Amino acid sequence: MARTLFVLTGAGISAESGLGTFRDTDGAWARFDPMRLATPEGFAADPVLVHAFYNQRRRDAVRAAPNPAHTALARLETELTSRGGRLFLCTQNIDDLHERAGCRAVTHMHGELLRARCVACGTEPVWHDDLSVETACPACGQRGGMRPDVVWFGEMPKHLEAIDEALAEADLFVAIGTSGAVYPAAGYVAQARAYGIPTLALTLEAADNAGMFESTRLGRASETVPALVDEVLSGRL
Incomplete structure (x- = not known):
């Protein structure tokens, strides 16, 4: 059957x-503040910090088997x-x-770490490289609005x-x-x-x-x- x-x-x-895991005693959220790194508000307040965190996680994911x-x-x-x-x-x-x-x-x-999302036009391209505030959206050309396509606290899965x-x-x-x-x-x-x-x-x-x-x-x-x-x-x- x-x-x-x-x-x-x-x-x-x-x-x-x-x-790394997130919620174990030595997980990411025991070492870093998720409100600064994994919320839309945190991204708006300090996108450079958020990009640095996810850029490293993206590199780690690409290296992992x-x-x-x-x-x-x-x-x-x-x-x-x-x-x-x-x-x-x-x-x-x-x-x-x-x-x-x-x-x-x-x-x-x-969401997926190897995708990005443009907050201006909503496009979600495959993305294996670093992101920054200078990254331009490949669809609409706007800079500063590209973020990891991951679900943050306060967002709908x-x-x-x-x-x-x-x-x-x-x-x-x-x-x-x-x-x-x-x-x-x-x-x-x-x-x-x-x-x-x-x-x-x-x-x-x-x-x-x-x-x-x-x-x-x-x-x-x-x-x-x-x-x-x-x-x-x-x-x-």
Whole structure:
């Protein structure tokens, strides 16, 4: 029988690729003020500071390589598709490691670090280079209005309607490497439970919303995710 899996990934899946998390005790928001670096108001007040922060994160993301957890999900997508099923991969991450591992359909609810956005005309070009207050929009030519195409505090996540539709159609919900602290993503487990969908968390440490999951497996994503994929594809889960 064809299966439809909804997989939600967070910073924990990319941590083993060397990309820092946000909400751990040594994460980005423990070391930097998110109100200065990740809000529209912070960008308006000091765009030079915000650009410097995201330019470094963009460089780090480009240097990073997918790990076995990313490649296992790409294998899951390929195999499910060949069997008439579907993997809906929804990520809170703004890196492109899922795509570079081979995933063809990734829903970035918090935007993408390797895209920019013009606040003047709204264009969202692919962008691998640094941004600055001098960067001109390739569409409208205006300078000073190019920003990372990421969702900041106080902004609406992307693709919410498509996410809700996919969750309603799933027969298994899996959260991988998520903190369980950021909404609306942290509420998807409750939504899945309301639909009667089995829920599973794979995480290094119990998430803030761990009590909502029917099952939790603790461990490194590079180990737990390939094991999960093997179970799913063999029909043991």
